[in-house]
Amino acid sequence: MLSYIAHRLGMIVPTLIGVAVLCFFMLRIMPGDIVELKLRGDGVAVTEEVIQQERARLGLDKPLASQFVDWMTGLATLDLGRSLWTDKPVVEEIGTRVWVSLQVAFMATIIAVLIAIPLGTLSALYKDTWIDYVVRVVAIAGLAVPSFWLGMLVIMGLLLLFRWLPPIETVSFFHDPIRNLSILIWPALAVGYRYAAVATRMMRSSLLEVLKEDYIRTARAKGLYERLIVVRHGLRNALLPVITVIGVEFAFLIGGLVVTEQVFNINGIGKLFVQAVGRGDFTMVQGLVMLVAVIFILVNLAVDLLYGVLDPRIRSKA
């Protein structure tokens, strides 16, 4: 088991290097100059010398190759460098924000799972009836409604109906769970709807497919109760692809929070990302892309491991 994980971790190194290289060069073709923005953005007549001096201080005047070497060697030692904007270590800047985003993603996952499994099952069992149509329409609507718009509607609704708004500053869940949840539940719902929709659809199509399998016919031929057939023979097999989708979506969720955090004013990595891109803070963007890539890969790995545990075929498949 350990050796398998080690093997898989070894496999992700080239992917991460690829992400690092691609990300570096993509950002360097990005026009705009952070120094100019920082010093002249407010219309103050800062001289060209001052700008050059600041550029040199940040190491932006170095040749591209040497910047690249710095970036890659930094990565090798887990040093993501310093933000070009705040001059603080990227790791520190991310570290203060990542937990909020992860919590929202995690809560959205729970919401999605709680909704998707029963709803998807119901829809599959009552295929082509009104129940199925309602579930499908609700699910497809979940994919259609932009989460930021949903967020705006949620805020508007809270304000208009309850004259209440969530607190503005996030606190740790362990410090004050009620306050924490009263802030983060809203973005979690806004993104969780889409997430639940994706999972519901997968649950439905996966279960439908499983119900067509020969072993379901075998189970019927055994005279099992329909509920037993669905639960024991259907769901367990149907859940496997749903797990994959939940894993993949979890990773994408981190990216999707970019917009939602904006709407809900959540101080997470999504908001940080938009700010960093806007400012041309290369090091910060690089750090965030690496973080998201690592989360994506690790979640995929976790899904694979879970798969191995749940599906005996995977354990010994050649």
Place this chain on the structure above:
Amino acid sequence: MGILHRTGRLAALATTGLATTALTLGLATAAGAAETPRRGGTLTFAVTAEPPNYDCHANTSFAFIHPVAPHYSLLLKFDPANYPKITGDLAESWTVSDDGLTFTFKLHPNVKFHDGSALTARDVKASYERIINPPKGVVSARQATFDAVASVETPDPQTVVFKLKGADASFLANLASPWNCVYSADKLAADPKFPEKNVMGSGPFKFGEHVSGSHWTGQRFDGYFRQGEPYLDGFRAVFMSSSAVTNALQGGQVQAEFRGLAPADRDRVKNGAGDKVQVHEAPWLASLILVFNAKKKPFDDPRVRRALSLAIDRWQASTALAKISILGPVGGILRPGYELAASEAELTKMPGFGKDIKAARDEAMLLLREAGVTGLTVNLTNRNVNMPYTIGGVYVIDQLRQIGVTVKHEQLETKLWQSAMSSGNYDMAIDFTGDFMDDPSLNLTKYLSTEISPVNYSGQADPLLDKLYAQQRGETDKAKRAQLVREFERRAMEQAYVVPILWWNRSVVLSTDVKGWEMTPSHYLNQDLADVWLAK
């Protein structure tokens, strides 16, 4: 909230705005003067951006001033109740020599830094030298404003003397700049970059903590040299996006936002929170300007530039856009209402400011024909910031359509807009002016030849304007200076390298609990919070 009938809605909108202005401006000041300040409490206010680092001398954004200003003292400052009067901060008194070249300041005794060390003339000198001649690796954003300074001397620990090379009408005002924080000379000697990462001043509040992306706190400095101040126990600046501010104000989660709200947001908070908030209004020391790329055809022809400026109906814009944006007053190159600014009568005589828009547009089309320009299609480069850039841009596009000019709107992220401007890679663009004080030497920089002024992106080279600028800067006689400025303004509007579109309005919404804060036309000024107190 129901959906009201269109006209009724608009009327309601307009009246609310006007009524609040009149009421609060009068009442707030009167009440503030009468009441006795109460000690205690923490002021929570919103800041819509975040300072990148902690060095006053290197920064340029209001987002820096709002959380950082309470920690530092300045040599001079603007008197908040009587802007633009200058008063002393660290300086107890000062004298100016007759030739206007020597300025002598007497400092308050017993001023202490937050670490307990005494603040003396030596610290003032070290701070200003850092601004005027920054050591390697230190950014000084406003170095150029002090290029007249010959030397800074400290004859004794309580006295600072500035000697100038030539007369500078703006010198004293520049010493009141909120950016010129006084640092500890010892700390600077040990590390010239000390202020970048540390906050250690002599202001009313000690530095508490700064959590990236979240908030910034300060606590009362008991050793503050003004007895009894500050009144607040501390302050908490919360960083949030501008869209969240309105909700936070309305929900009472923050008590203030000091930069200024758009009218829609102002009215929303006002309607939502009712008498729990007070609104302060003032003209804003900022304007939206239109820059033509004078190096590119057809804008190398002054007739074309002037024609486009003529097509903009600034008076109609003033009423229409004020409803939906912070844009408002019609003005020239100086803020309407400033003593050196052009009067309305003077203004209407300048091209582009006439009240007969039809005549102006006819003239514009004639000019275009003379210049041989027909069916003009140009790009308008703009920032992708809504308020007020997009609004101004959309307005300009609509106005130019009236004289048959097709404009493509190219909205860029601020960073890309900035580099398009500096590299001259645009046809015409929306830009802005904004300063911490009314002063021609500062405010005219957007209209000077590009070679002299790095912030004029039109690529213009007009020796006459440059000469007039230099003359007014050295002219200490107010009337004569006004004349020179007027001459400059006329020339600038005729040549139309850069033309104003509209000036801004500033609306600040505070909780009614917040007392002792005075509105000024600049959101950079009066933010040390020493006089501010909470009613409960």
Place this chain on the structure above:
Amino acid sequence: MTTVTGPIPYRIPKRRGPVLTFIVQQPLGAIGLVAIVAMVLASVFAEVVAPYDPLEVNYAAILAAPSADYWFGTDAFGRDILSRVIYGARTALAVGVLSSLIGCVLGTLLGTASAYFGSTTDLVIQRFVDIMLAFPIVVLALVVVAALGKNVIGGIDVNLIIAISIPIVPKVARVARSAALSVRQMPYIDAARAAGFSHSRIVMRHMIPNIMAPVLILFTAFIAQAILLEASLSFLGLGVTEPTAAWGLMLSGNSADFYEQAPWVIIFPGLAISFAVFAFNLFGDSLRDWLDPKLKI
């Protein structure tokens, strides 16, 4: 002992063409199809359908509530929201269809080549796809939009389309690869190889036509995603810019600041996005159920 129960009556479906069959078997998909057709018609004939010029500024009617004159009300510039929504369909469809098309074409070629050549080619392409997938979609588009800047041709930002199509490529490549892998196992591919046909001929003539069903499904699904992504990017200020009529922009533009007092400024554009994406998803979903129920997308 023998009992013959009488015939149990049932309805015999009539034989129909593929479109009619689809409509009968996939009523939800048919609804989606109708909505898409309506949207396409509205955007093609926007000049005729829209009551106003979407760019026409009217300072006398700022933020007008929905009325007989302005069905969806007006925005902060007094522009007719209905007209802007109709013209916005043009932007959304152009960006959605073009970027999905580019993404699907590239992804299909990449995925099919990967499956056909196998070994090292497959490994390299898969690594590349992995890397692309590790960039979350919004993040990728954000960086690409920021990196490429703007390149407006015929009113549409080509770079925006490219940026939106790039994240689609690896996803399509993945599905195309797995579809192509099963086609690769087909004896008719062996027959073509045994006949000594060139690689390009086998890939283009024998493999790609046989994975068109999943690709077609992906194409409709990604039109929906592209419309959504365009809206998100415009919302973040990185997509389409004023004064072009675009739905995402209408949700983030100046007008959106007035949403509490004039809710119609965000309600109608938001509904338009949801409606469009919903229609494409509904159609794509039913198309999948109809053509290839096992496809995981």
Place this chain on the structure above:
Amino acid sequence: MRAQSDAVRSGAGRSGAGQGGTRAPTPNAPNLDAAGALLSVRDLHVHFVTSRGVVKAVDGVSYDVKPGEMVAIVGESGCGKSVTSLTVMRLLAKPAGRIVGGSIQFDGRDLVTLPEPEMRELRGRDVAMIFQEPMTSLNPVLPIGLQIMEPLFVHLKMDKATARARARELLELVGIPDAERRLDMHPHEFSGGMRQRVMIAIGLACNPKLLIADEPTTALDVTIQAQILELMKDLSSRLGIAMVVITHNLGIVARYADRVNVMYAGRIVEHGTAEEVFSRPRHPYTMGLLRAVPRLDKPRDARLYTIEGMPPNLMNPPTGCRFAERCEHRIDACVQYPAVVDVGRGHTAACHRAAEFEAADRGHPNLRLVRNDQPTPRPHHDDPILNVAGLSKHFHLSRRTGLFGREKVVVKAVDDVSFNVQRGETLGLVGESGCGKTTLGRLILRLEDPTSGSIQFDGRDLGSATPSEMRALRQKIQVIFQDPFSSLNPRMTIGQIIAEPLSVYRLEPNARAVRDRVAELLSQVGLHPYMSERYPHELSGGQRQRVGIARALAMKPSLIVCDEPVSALDVSIQGQIINLLEDLQERLGLTYLFIAHDLAVVRHISRRVVVMYLGRVMEIADRDELYAHPAHPYTQALLAAAPVPDVVVERARASRPLQGELPSPLNPPSGCVFRTRCPKATKACAEVVPPPVELRPGHLAACIHL
């Protein structure tokens, strides 16, 4: 109705047969109907309602099953035999499948009208079913123990321990050793044959009265098939369970069934005891079927008998006799649907002329069987077109071991194989699945690169050919595949498919010439030239296979690798294709490498035969020599396992199916790969790989005991 059943039940007091000491509680004694039948299907009609129309899959079927007997339902694909059995279980695909008429009396109850809860109780308890695909019929994520125990929990309310004991007992009963450990294993850890045994164990769990087996061995190799059928037959007689076996394999019917129902196009055309039906077929379809099958026990005919044409479309079947269109005994009366004619001894046939055949047959046993005992047509000459020497193909796989481990393994798909193919002959290549015969074909086609060894075609070494030489050689070696459904590109018309090589290689000067050539090729394979406009899905399986042949012929090849070209086809179509291949060989002087698992087909078409097992050649011999005097124990076992469609022959044969499972190619036995299953195996067999021994000229066998 109910009262009547009860009356019958009280009259039939036989208790469930063969219970042992630890057996489950005996279910109710069967309620037999008046004729003593346990299951009595009467005038059953089943329709499938699809968007393309209503398929009348079962159209008036009646049959009986008596306790303890084995009844076969035999017919070609699509004749409705599986639907009939699924209907008994009421497991038709919903919502398309509907019972629209008839009754199914089982144990005194009508299953057509039985409420679903009672039907559910009946399934698995009184009637059990075994399906065709053992690989997919078991739930992959549940241990097989649980899957066996489920019906015990549900129907017999056993507790866990009892159920487990019973499950273990059942596994032992179906011949799975080490039962206790196996209970906790998952289906993927079992081979196909073992899974089918598990399925049988599940079926037997509650001591059903009736076991329905739907093509239970079709997916299995011939040696495994024999094991499973022997087991079923044995259990059926030991436990007294009635069985319905659905199959298309006449040999199986001949060997195992008591009574036979022959189905054609949704109806039963003939019914009788196995002996009756096989020795005195009374329906032209049955007669045709019996003659169309190539037989192992009879000398080879020059041409196979074929039933021309295709079965009718069940969406719109003819009103009269459904076989009339293809029947050579057709008379005018056949436009009317024939009544069922009783020809005595419980033997019925639905044919107007059944009585005539009865009369005509008295003098002629084996009706009109034209015999052609001519010896091998072409003389043995030494002109090899293909020479394979020491050919090996090893696949390097990485296999998971345990939950997360991984190891590299080598599969020797083809191992040191040598043989040659003479110009103009047909060389048969037989073996069970995994023996490497298909890989060998692919190596010759250069779809795979060999690991070692050489392939010489027409004197040129394929391994060292330059790309341009290779292109020329590829045209000379063509291929026909097994699956007519997947061997044609569904997105191209027949014309495009056949024309493609012609235009790519510019074999014809212009488009017109290409078109003409396509038409010529289509006629050559017996298709109308207008077919070139059609797409593959519009064609039947046999027609598609003809297109596949035309495509291969387009390049004027000299060698065609036929990879199981007829195994996916029904018997009646199979004969047509085999005859076509033989005709073409004759006319065009083709050489065939004919790969197949059906010994009878190989015997029919080949001049020489190569027998393979686990990647190695076991025996090579002339056809007649091989079938008359098989030398290798494996060849002998293969021949013994294959059932022959003749009741007399089958009943006379001792059944000694080859025991054991096919070893995993991942871990083949040392020495002789066959030794693990070989009745003659000795210690020495494990030590050396037996070299081929030439017993007689042209007859080689790789066994140290020869």
